[in-house]
Amino acid sequence: MEYQARYITEDIKLSSYEDKFFKSDIMFDQHMLVWFLSGETKIIQADATYFFGKGDIFLIPRNQLATIINYPKDGQPHKTVVMHLSVERLRDFYASRKIKSMPLKSQKIYSFNNHPLLESCLASLIPYFDMKDIPEDIASIKITEAISILRTLDKEIDHVLANFEEPGKINLVDYMEKNFMFNLPMEKFGYLTGRSLTTFKRDFKKAFSMTPQRWLTQKRLELAYYQLTEKKKKPLDVCYEVGFENLSHFSFAFKKQFGFAPSYLTDKDVSH
The missing domain is CATH 2.60.120.810 (Jelly Rolls)
Known part of the structure; x- marks a missing residue:
């Protein structure tokens, strides 16, 4: 159940x-x-x-x-x-x-x-x-x-x-750098930064020179590498904490980016 x-x-x-x-x-x-x-x-x-x-x-x-x-x-x-x-x-x-x-x-x-x-x-x-x-x-x-x-x-x-205000337009770069590990639809990120989906994607491309999804994946993998090597966390914990939905997707994306599986960093005490 x-x-x-x-x-x-x-x-x-x-x-x-x-x-x-x-x-x-x-x-x-x-x-x-x-x-x-x-x-x-x-x-x-x-x-x-x-x-x-x-x-x-x-x-x-x-x-x-x-x-x-x-x-x-x-x-x-x-x-x-x-x-x-x-x-x-x-x-x-x-x-x-x-x-x-x-x-x-x-x-x-x-x-x-x-x-x-x-x-x-x-x-x-x-x-x-x-x-x-x-x-x-x-x-x-x-x-x-x-x-x-x-x-x-x-x-x-x-x-x-008693605060009934809706999110206003804020600095996109600052907000995304702080909140990239949350796996939300782009519409939600747009809403929280005071933008429509179209404006969010346009402003994002202008600020980061790549699509939101590509940038988010890259940032999450960078954070995952740090958590594994510096914080000595387990791949399963890291997977969920940096914004991936399951371990198999995380492992596939990590290996594609770095050339080895996340488990390699825990099996071998690698810090390069």
């Missing part, structure tokens, strides 16, 4: 992965509040890596790039309660509150370390996943409760939740 999800509404789900692991590169369209019941997650961003496990609660803001790797642990599946805080619902919440939107200083994941108020709020959702007839307003009540608790725990969280 691979993946199961049970929903109270489309914004609140109980998610379970029972395979060895599940990996995805994601740009979150909505804020996500996550409570871990079992398993482990590794989240890799451009400038930080996070590990979360049983009991942890964290918030992933929208429009952030991340590689997420979910693992079962201790014989238990990777299981989480996930609450989406959509822009529409947040607009309604903040409509009567005078909050001045401020530019975000940094993109980060907010951890709330087993906080009893949040845990109580999210734990109260569990019985509803087994019900057929759910009160229509229960999701709205619970999401409003969660937002109120988040605002109590972090006085700066309004700057995240």
Whole structure:
């Protein structure tokens, strides 16, 4: 059995992965509040890596790039309660509150370390996943409760939740140099840099003198070589962390670029 999800509404789900692991590169369209019941997650961003496990609660803001790797642990599946805080619902919440939107200083994941108020709020959702007839307003009540608790725990969280701006046009070179390891469609990269797909491809070719896909593959292989030789990481870990979807594709591309398989660097302590 691979993946199961049970929903109270489309914004609140109980998610379970029972395979060895599940990996995805994601740009979150909505804020996500996550409570871990079992398993482990590794989240890799451009400038930080996070590990979360049983009991942890964290918030992933929208429009952030991340590689997420979910693992079962201790014989238990990777299981989480996930609450989406959509822009529409947040607009309604903040409509009567005078909050001045401020530019975000940094993109980060907010951890709330087993906080009893949040845990109580999210734990109260569990019985509803087994019900057929759910009160229509229960999701709205619970999401409003969660937002109120988040605002109590972090006085700066309004700057995240009440920021409804879409990405503006930014420096393409700086952004791609920082985020090339995320395997997303070109349309998403265009959106996050404030461009249409056509404009993104045109500006990219002008900046890098090659197509996005060729440049991305080259950068990912260069990072992979560094991770293997300097960080002494395993090929399987490197494969997923630098933006490849599977080990066979990574090995093929790596050998084509460097003349030997990634495993050669771990079998032989080569550093040329």
